[in-house]
Amino acid sequence: MVIHAPYLLFIGDATDALSIKMAQSVAHWRPDLCVGEFSVEGCTVSTGLPKLSIEEAAKKGAKTLVLGFANSGGILDKKWLPLIELAIRKGMHIVSGLHQKLTSYPELVHCAQQYDVELLDIRHPTTQFNTGTGRKRSGKRLLTVGTDCSVGKMYTSLSLEQAMSKQNMAVDFRATGQCGILVAGAGIAIDCVVADFISGAAESLSPDADADHWDVIEGQGSLSHPAFAGVSLGLLHGSQPDALVICHALNRTHMRGLPDTDFPSIETTIALNLQAARLTNPDVAIAGISVNTSAVSVEEGRAICQQLSEQFSLPCVDPLRDGTAAIVANL
């Protein structure tokens, strides 16, 4: 799945900053891939990028209109069709991370055919994958894994890629979720792959590479999450990581969305992930810990990271507040 840049980020009439996470992710990490954002009346949030109309964006060379908003249920509201069709008529491809497919509207399919553009439903991979082989690949791999879902695995991965690039290391960010795919312009929505092919898809995501090249692979879910651990395990086995970075968020008392499920300790998370990762890479090691400390002050956050660093004899950082250079130094 390859997405053509630059993008126009469509945020609709969003009023909740969380609902435009997809637009925010790419605006934050790859502003150079974006010509601007497009919103309509009623919208009260922004990515901070220049506000453009579809026509203005087309003139600035936008190649893809990205539906950068989400809603519960993942429905593609019919009210957006005229605007999407306008973008198509201006020659833009359309990217959606919504559950309901762009291709579920025959009028969009027809219009896209007429103007020879692609409708990309990135939650619905169309690639045929092979089942996993466990074969050792050349090059090096780092995978972010978490105590839970939504603890900053994508943010940490992109921060690591940035820190490694700054040190002139050969590195690629490998995206496994829709926001990451948009940032990378390529990737596989791993939780949307048919279960039989999770590991095989993960293997294809980080192919053989030069001996000193690093793939930084975006983790998904958590081995301790009753709903998503299967995805996490298949991704772990297929990634055959040399290095793991443990991602964690402060002040959670239970697993995301599951009030009855306890949150695992960092110790448990390290043990579970090392044990499972050794199946496809016996030499795997933990490279560091990344903590989202936004729930506490900067000082308290630093103190917690310091304490975790001493407890586990590993670098421990808040990637947003401190960056991840300390973890890269430990690779």
Add this chain to the structure above:
Amino acid sequence: MVIHAPYLLFIGDATDALSIKMAQSVAHWRPDLCVGEFSVEGCTVSTGLPKLSIEEAAKKGAKTLVLGFANSGGILDKKWLPLIELAIRKGMHIVSGLHQKLTSYPELVHCAQQYDVELLDIRHPTTQFNTGTGRKRSGKRLLTVGTDCSVGKMYTSLSLEQAMSKQNMAVDFRATGQCGILVAGAGIAIDCVVADFISGAAESLSPDADADHWDVIEGQGSLSHPAFAGVSLGLLHGSQPDALVICHALNRTHMRGLPDTDFPSIETTIALNLQAARLTNPDVAIAGISVNTSAVSVEEGRAICQQLSEQFSLPCVDPLRDGTAAIVANL
């Protein structure tokens, strides 16, 4: 997914007994669900059921024609279309476990509509599942888990169901693969579900039940298999088993299809499965060990089971040679 019995088992021109595993499974475990088998010239294998033409089977009340053969690639050969259409015209539903969908042939879709019958591609679930919740359900559950793929998890599960039925226990076999689905007449091909929904699908497969009711759930893959462990883990979490039965086959030196991956010990398999299962059921226990000893003599097989039984302080049987009553007695 519900399949209408009785079935006519179509084994084509098969010459390899392994290639008609789907037909063999249902002929062995549910001969009462079958009116007979249908083969064509060149076929050298048999399920042992009466040989019937499509017309004869229709007269005997067959409601579904089952494509009971497999081939590498899972292609539905065009040469079978006239025979499938004949069955449709006789009012039969069609069931296929092949990778290529029945519905990929417009002529079959048209014919099925005309005669108001279903085309069921059981490797392609169409149900919309929810993501898992980890919520504790009422009733009791047993899951078969394995040292590897294809070590007898379905056979063991069906043997356990039979043994429990004989003791008048309330029990249902819950199928997770295509052969099992045919035997049960219902189920979910769990490795064909989108990865995000593995656990949720497994949860829906064994719903709340009476306190003394047992669901015997057919396991898939192995936590030690680099290609399929994600499926095994999602199924394990969603099944929230009270009892696990470890399935094993003698004389394997490496994981199925992966010459470079070592075979795990029974000890490792027990430890990995107990650890993972405790996430959704802290009270899980191992009920017994089931070994396919067909690679050695009956006497040698018994001696091995006896030795394993003593080593692990658990009942250990060959389900084909000894039945599984000893494991049921340990529940």
